[in-house]
Amino acid sequence: MLVGKASPEDYNLHPSQYPWATDLYNQAVRNTWFPHEIALKEDLDDWAKMTEDERHAVEFLVAFFNPAELIVNRSIALGIYPYLKSAECHLYLAKQMWEEANHCVAFEYVLQTFPLDREKVFSLHQQVPSMKEKEDFINKYMKRMTEDELDVSTPDGKKDFVRNLVATNIVMEGIWFYSGFMVALSFRQRNQLRNVGSLVTWVLRDESLHLKFGINLIHGILEENPELLTQEFAEEIRNIVIEGVNLETTFNRDLFPRGILGLNADYVNQYVQYVADRRLIELGLEKHYNATNPAKWMSTATDVFELVNFFEAQNTNYEVNSGDSEKKKAS
Ligand SMILES: [Fe+2]
Numbered sequence: 498m499l500v501g502k503a504s505p506e507d508y509n510l511h512p513s514q515y516p517w518a519t520d521l522y523n524q525a526v527r528n529t530w531f532p533h534e535i536a537l538k539e540d541l542d543d544w545a546k547m548t549e550d551e552r553h554a555v556e557f558l559v560a561f562f563n564p565a566e567l568i569v570n571r572s573i574a575l576g577i578y579p580y581l582k583s584a585e586c587h588l589y590l591a592k593q594m595w596e597e598a599n600h601c602v603a604f605e606y607v608l609q610t611f612p613l614d615r616e617k618v619f620s621l622h623q624q625v626p627s628m629k630e631k632e633d634f635i636n637k638y639m640k641r642m643t644e645d646e647l648d649v650s651t652p653d654g655k656k657d658f659v660r661n662l663v664a665t666n667i668v669m670e671g672i673w674f675y676s677g678f679m680v681a682l683s684f685r686q687r688n689q690l691r692n693v694g695s696l697v698t699w700v701l702r703d704e705s706l707h708l709k710f711g712i713n714l715i716h717g718i719l720e721e722n723p724e725l726l727t728q729e730f731a732e733e734i735r736n737i738v739i740e741g742v743n744l745e746t747t748f749n750r751d752l753f754p755r756g757i758l759g760l761n762a763d764y765v766n767q768y769v770q771y772v773a774d775r776r777l778i779e780l781g782l783e784k785h786y787n788a789t790n791p792a793k794w795m796s797t798a799t800d801v802f803e804l805v806n807f808f809e810a811q812n813t814n815y816e817v818n819s820g821d822s823e824k825k826k827a828s
């Protein structure tokens with residue numbers, strides 16, 4: 498069983514019950530990277546030439562992402578990890594938590610490099626209503642896991658676990674983060690902030706695994722607990738996703754009060770709807786928006802395993818020790 502109180506045999510990795518989680522752990526380890534591998538000097542030159550509206554968008558994104566990475570960790574540490582029995586899942590989540598810390602450090606690196614007012618950036622997520630509402634949404638679901646007495650042996654407890662997972666993993670990591678990544682990478686599309694773009698590509702590659710893990714976990718839990726498979730609960734999950742899209746739509750209007758070259762709130766929000774439809778389908782639900790992808794170039798950026806970064810002439814697909822693992826495979 499995936500969800501429940503851990504018993505001594507749950508510390509054994511063998512025989513493996515959830516090999517998909519071990520596979521994701523191994524892939525995540527191969528994807529290991531460090532923010533300071535990328536120099537941001539050229540981006541700083543770009544910054545000097547950017548308009549106020551462009552700078553506002555960058556500042557706004559960093560203000561959202563920096564705490565959001567640690568909120569995901571809090572959700573894993575207090576709301577997901579303790580309620581799972583599977584050793585393979587624990588292994589993966591331990592690596593994911595390091596990655597979220599690494600993402601936070603990556604955004605911190607951007608924050609330290611650019612001439613941004615740190616105090617202001619750190620206070621924005623509590624001051625801007627559209628940003629605060631996103632955080633409150635996540636905290637509402639997480640609170641049931643962290644502050645209330647939760648018994649995951651009951652269907653109600655399991656439902657709360659899944660609700661938190663949908664809010665944190667599907668909505669925050671799988672929709673809001675993708676919306677932010679698209680905006681960040683759109684600068685690189687216009688030949689600006691190319692090195693920040695590389696950092697974001699690495700973050701995105703990690704996040705695509707986090708999402709894969711979360712979706713597998715949700716499907717696994719629903720399979721093992723068929724009593725949760727009601728029309729009513731499916732509708733509830735769908736509504737959590739729709740509520741998340743609504744919050745993101747308002748946030749993006751504050752991100753782009755006027756729009757910048759080639760990008761405005763409507764464009765980003767159409768992408769958000771397109772991504773949300775994909776997430777609904779991945780959850781086994783019907784799509785809601787029928788939106789087309791306005792940022793077709795992002796499909797290359799999300800297929801990160803194949804992505805070659807032509808600007809830096811550096812393959813972002815590089816893997817730590819990939820040479821060793823190739824040798825192992827060959828031997
Ligand atoms: Fe992250």
Ligand SMILES: [Fe+2]
Pocket residue numbers: 569597670703704707
């Ligand atoms: Fe993540």
